[in-house]
Amino acid sequence: MNRHPCDFLVIGSGLAGLTCAMALARHGRVLVASKVDALECNSFYAQGGIACVIDPGDTVEAHMQDTLDTGCGLGDPETVQRIVRGGYERIAELEQLGLEFERRKRKGKENEYDLGQEGGHSHRRILHAGDITGQAMMQVLLAQARAHPNIRILENLMAVDLVTTGWIRHPGPNRCVGAYFLDRHSEEIFPIHAACTVLATGGLGKVYPYTSNPDIATGDGVAMAWRAGLPIRNMEFVQFHPTCLYHPHAKSFLISEAVRGEGAELKDIRGQAFMQEFDDRGSLATRDVTARAIDFVMKKHGDPFVYLDITHRSEPFLRERFPNLYAACLRYGINMATDPIPVVPAAHYSCGGVVAGVDGATALPGLYACGEVASTGLHGANRLASNSLLEALVCGHETALGIARTWKEYREIVPIPGWKCGEAVSSDEAVVVEHNWNEVRTAMWDYVGIVRTDRRLARARARIRNLRQEIKQYYGDYLVTSDLLELRNIADVAELIIRSAEQRKESRGLHFMADHPETAPDAADTVIHDRPGGPLT
Numbered sequence: 152m153n154r155h156p157c158d159f160l161v162i163g164s165g166l167a168g169l170t171c172a173m174a175l176a177r178h179g180r181v182l183v184a185s186k187v188d189a190l191e192c193n194s195f196y197a198q199g200g201i202a203c204v205i206d207p208g209d210t211v212e213a214h215m216q217d218t219l220d221t222g223c224g225l226g227d228p229e230t231v232q233r234i235v236r237g238g239y240e241r242i243a244e245l246e247q248l249g250l251e252f253e254r255r256k257r258k259g260k261e262n263e264y265d266l267g268q269e270g271g272h273s274h275r276r277i278l279h280a281g282d283i284t285g286q287a288m289m290q291v292l293l294a295q296a297r298a299h300p301n302i303r304i305l306e307n308l309m310a311v312d313l314v315t316t317g318w319i320r321h322p323g324p325n326r327c328v329g330a331y332f333l334d335r336h337s338e339e340i341f342p343i344h345a346a347c348t349v350l351a352t353g354g355l356g357k358v359y360p361y362t363s364n365p366d367i368a369t370g371d372g373v374a375m376a377w378r379a380g381l382p383i384r385n386m387e388f389v390q391f392h393p394t395c396l397y398h399p400h401a402k403s404f405l406i407s408e409a410v411r412g413e414g415a416e417l418k419d420i421r422g423q424a425f426m427q428e429f430d431d432r433g434s435l436a437t438r439d440v441t442a443r444a445i446d447f448v449m450k451k452h453g454d455p456f457v458y459l460d461i462t463h464r465s466e467p468f469l470r471e472r473f474p475n476l477y478a479a480c481l482r483y484g485i486n487m488a489t490d491p492i493p494v495v496p497a498a499h500y501s502c503g504g505v506v507a508g509v510d511g512a513t514a515l516p517g518l519y520a521c522g523e524v525a526s527t528g529l530h531g532a533n534r535l536a537s538n539s540l541l542e543a544l545v546c547g548h549e550t551a552l553g554i555a556r557t558w559k560e561y562r563e564i565v566p567i568p569g570w571k572c573g574e575a576v577s578s579d580e581a582v583v584v585e586h587n588w589n590e591v592r593t594a595m596w597d598y599v600g601i602v603r604t605d606r607r608l609a610r611a612r613a614r615i616r617n618l619r620q621e622i623k624q625y626y627g628d629y630l631v632t633s634d635l636l637e638l639r640n641i642a643d644v645a646e647l648i649i650r651s652a653e654q655r656k657e658s659r660g661l662h663f664m665a666d667h668p669e670t671a672p673d674a675a676d677t678v679i680h681d682r683p684g685g686p687l688t
């Protein structure tokens with residue numbers, strides 16, 4: 152039974168998913184599924200802003216060059232050009248819907264955009280809504296999507312696996328016809344059929360114990376796509392944000408790079424500024440360089456954190472420019488105007504993912520991917536700050552246009568069999584799931600973190616292989632829960648990161664190998680294209 156009939160199934164209600172849904176709604180009925188509440192996603196927590204060429208002194212070519220330089224030879228120039236060029240129109244559309252970016256009166260000029268600065272950008276080009284840009288964007292978009300007669304948003308509905316015609320033995324060429332979902336309240340699993348399915352499931356920060364990401368970021372889209380046989384690219388490039396708050400009571404709290412853009416300096420705990428030793432750009436170096444420098448300084452002195460110091464700025468300036476950060480730091484007993492902020496690097500963003508075009512097309516007909524889950528070629532080996540909201544907006548929209556061009560080919564309703572749970576019984580061993588969660592994440596932090604070695608990667612591979620075997624058995628024996636599904640996903644994603652990292656015998660961008668510190672003369676992507684199961688043996 153198709154209990155939620157729709158033409159288009161969008162898995163994920165972040166910026167990419169909602170942007171895609173809004174444009175798709177012109178063509179048919181859209182169902183947006185969200186694992187938890189619709190606002191609980193990486194997009195909501197974005198602080199710094201969205202990169203866009205606005206200033207008359209700035210150019211699209213300069214933004215493209217900064218993006219490609221940051222990507223260390225692996226960015227695709229055509230993709231970069233399409234996404235950088237596409238931003239302006241999407242931003243104007245959001246403004247028409249009611250979004251207000253910060254504007255400021257400057258030297259007699261009325262109401263100019265207040266453009267922020269972040270690492271790796273050669274110009275000020277970050278549009279922001281205070282320091283809660285993602286929240287402002289999401290609230291505007293979600294209100295529009297909820298009011299749209301062609302869009303239904305279902306919350307607490309977690310995609311378990313994609314359904315392909317090959318898998319259900321339906322005749323004809325293999326294509327995606329929907330997905331199985333777990334209703335987190337009733338714990339029922341059922342299929343949703345769609346002509347086209349869009350993966351917009353976001354990132355995977357939870358594969359690591361220290362992350363800026365909220366709990367939803369368990370790499371579900373990448374894991375589901377891999378299990379469905381899609382190629383997965385450049386998974387070794389996990390971006391560690393240099394400055395997450397170090398405080399016993401702060402969970403995943405980011406201190407925006409925009410703070411460094413306004414002159415904050417990184418200092419060791421003795422008060423010594425250190426970034427100039429690592430890069431001429433000092434504290435405004437790109438994230439790969441900065442996170443590695445912090446890691447080096449912390450390990451060299453055995454320090455648990457470093458400081459981000461912006462005390463040279465006045466309290467009124469900081470309160471106005473960073474109202475949310477200022478208030479949050481105060482709640483933790485830190486006054487940004489007088490106290491340096493203790494920070495550590497934490498897993499933040501996945502540059503790799505499901506191979507997809509700017510129009511979301513993947514290797515599987517009927518399946519599209521956009522936003523952080525996709526690997527479009529924009530980021531290469533490292534992401535330029537504030538380029539991912541841009542990618543989510545532009546590619547979310549382009550994906551809808553791509554689907555509109557072709558979806559009628561896939562209109563035939565293919566019956567999907569109901570979910571079979573066989574002999575599975577309810578588990579009374581939630582403690583095992585919890586334990587395995589911790590084991591996967593600890594192994595990833597200890598062995599597949601900011602600095603990697605051949606030995607540590609081999610060790611991680613052995614650990615994750617054992618854990619995946621145990622999880623597979625658990626998955627077969629017990630009725631599934633969202634915790635177990637997420638555990639399976641983080642373990643699958645961990646395997647992909649490790650195998651990609653082992654393939655790259657060089658240091659490039661975010662992937663630093665102490666055993667191979669040099670960068671190879673030719674830049675090449677790592678692509679994993681098999682199904683889990685094979686790699687276990």
Ligand code: FAD
Nearest residue numbers: 163164165167186193194199200310353522523537539540
């Ligand atoms: P998300 O916004 O994460 O949305 C993913 C959606 O998928 C969620 O609705 C989730 O519930 C759903 N989902 C996941 N798995 C399933 C499943 N199995 N079933 C059903 N639904 C599922 N980037 C910038 O460019 N500028 C910034 O200033 C910036 N600041 C950031 C600050 C923080 C703290 C963080 C964490 C990230 C920041 N980023 C920033 C990165 C950026 O926010 C994300 O890369 C981007 O928002 C991703 O958008 P998305 O739509 O792809 O994913």
Ligand code: SIN
Nearest residue numbers: 198199407408536537
């Ligand atoms: C930040 O505000 O530092 C995050 C920006 C980003 O991830 O692009």
